[in-house]
Amino acid sequence: MALLKPAQSRLFLTPLTGFLMLFLGFPALVNLVYSVSSVSFETLRNPQITGFGNYALVLADGEFWRSVSFSGRFALVTALAECLIGLFLALFLAPLLRAHSVLMAPLMLPLMVAPAMIGLMYRLVLHEFAGPVPYYLFLWLGDSPAFLSVENAFTALAVVEILQWTPFAFLLFYMAYSGISPDIREAAALDGAPWYRVLLWIDLPLMRPTLAIAFFIRFIDGFRVFDNVYALTGSGAGGSTTSLSIYIYQAFFKQGAIGKAVAASVLLFLASLAVLTLINLMAGTRRRA
């Protein structure tokens, strides 16, 4: 017997639905209207519906595709690196953390800092005249590379992102790894399976859902990167570090091209929705299997 009648359930859901409609549904609707309108800051309250011209403008804009490419590469590289390093740390540090769980707190510290602050911090850390890294490189090697030059900026930005967010992947993997019953590993050991076979055939398969979820979360987060990139290099020399979020921000505020910016944001929304749907489908397939 159900705890609540359908009418009661609907009643309890009403405030949440109302909240979502007001704070997510309304802006989304306005976004959709603006994306097919000719609109400026002067005509925010009176947009003229003009069709899909803004979408055509965005899709024909080389800078849009360049920013999509930057965001895609950035998301892929950082998500992969964070997951691989996080997995290694989770497996390698598991015995130590089981014995001294207090060590978990310092490992999580980077997650506590706002991405914009991380960007500002590294701007200082990598500065030739104020930062410790170039200082010691000059002292020991007599030279220091240009960390934020066009050639090195992508690597520097990716490393900064990876340093901040690897603990997130590590936390998820460590919890998943800890959740595997030791009996299974003991049974495998009794059968004479070496450690790498245990890892390949027991640990990783059992951790697969967490691995997939962590990768997708980090991919989405990397794809919409804004704060630390903006603080470190802005959009980069010649626009070389323009992520999709920076592209939208610049189109909206700097160029006043509201329709174009909103159309790009709708495309970003659709791409995110596609990724989330993919995750959902994968999860559904696994459940059915």
Place this chain on the structure above:
Amino acid sequence: MRLTKTLLVVTGLILSTTGLPGLAQAKVTVLGWPGGSEETALRAVAEAYNAEPGRAEADKVELIFFNRDGFFDKLQADMAAGSDAFDINLVATYSIGRYAPYMDTIDLGADAQKTFGDSVLKTMQFEGRQYGVPTDLSLHFMYYRKDLIDALLQDEAAKAKYAEIAQKYLGKSLAPKDPDSWTWDDWAATALYFSKQVNPASPTRYGTVLQMKNLLFNMMVFQSLPRSYGGDWMDKDGKITVDSAAYRTGLELYKKLYDAGASPKDSLSYEYAETNAAFGAGQAATALQWNAAAGDLTSAEKSPAVAEVTGMVAPPAGPDGRADHIHGLGLGLNKAAKNKEGATRFLKWLATENAALAYAKAGGSPALAPEVVAKVAAERPDLVKLGDFAGKYGYVMTGATSAKALSVYELQAKEFTGYWSGQQSLDEALKKTETGMAELLKK
């Protein structure tokens, strides 16, 4: 009955604590530039204005501030929404056109001309109409190391090396000069001479620090170089003239210095703060930098390595003489203001000599007419230089107060840094800039 009475009392209390005082004291609300000397100075003059005898309650000024980060974007969103939360708002030279549709023009009276002079008042004009009172002015100084230049001027062997470097990199033999008579070539030769990559015996690592980050403010710093070669954004017919010999010379000179190692390798990510850090560390012989840095770079506490040996002159000269990019911050009247009369009275007062002097004494940086600035010269010697340079060399590019001026600077920043970083040719950069500017500045 008791409930009705209670409701009436509660309603009365709410009205008496919220709405009614607002009606009785319709103060003038001013949205100022937060943080820094501008806020301190504005607070001081607002206090003085409110304290004047006979000041009506409705005329008293109340200040509001929010964060600097994204200030102009937030302000635009507020004003576009018709916000009446402030009667007077901040305005900057390069964004007047952007805010003009939401602002009223003001007549500041004859006093303003005497206080500031025409070239400074123009920094607050759009299409010939006055939109604000200029409160603070920004321009650029060429900062240089007096000790290094003095030593160079007295050393014959160094002069020979200097001439050799100038010949090799600039194609002409030059002799060291006093910085106040530098041309851009003299500055470039000096920058090359004081760079270890060019001259391993240089006492500094770099000869200059170029601000080359893809940032609109860096374009303002750069602009004076092509301007002194006769460059402008457009001609009198509205044709974009950025693809010119003047811009080519300026852009090529920056790239030449950067490629030669006369400026730090990371210059493409440098802006105001990085330039200060490099010059302040004693590792750069010159820097074209905002006047606002003067305080820090000459402070023994903040820049102990260079405070005593930092000199400041106007930017070097080109064939058309010297040019110094000026832009100002000011205060103007919100079209949706609730108290326009009170706001206009405050703005007119702010444009008087006494108010401008009070603002200067409180730490602000107004550019004042020579006879006015003389009255605070003892307390604010930097303002003398500011007013002097603004009057003699100050300029605003044609179109630089239009609604899309910020976008033009953004466009230039993207395309020019693309050239400096080697991602595109000079021809491509100028062509894209010209096309983009024509689109942005079309009538």
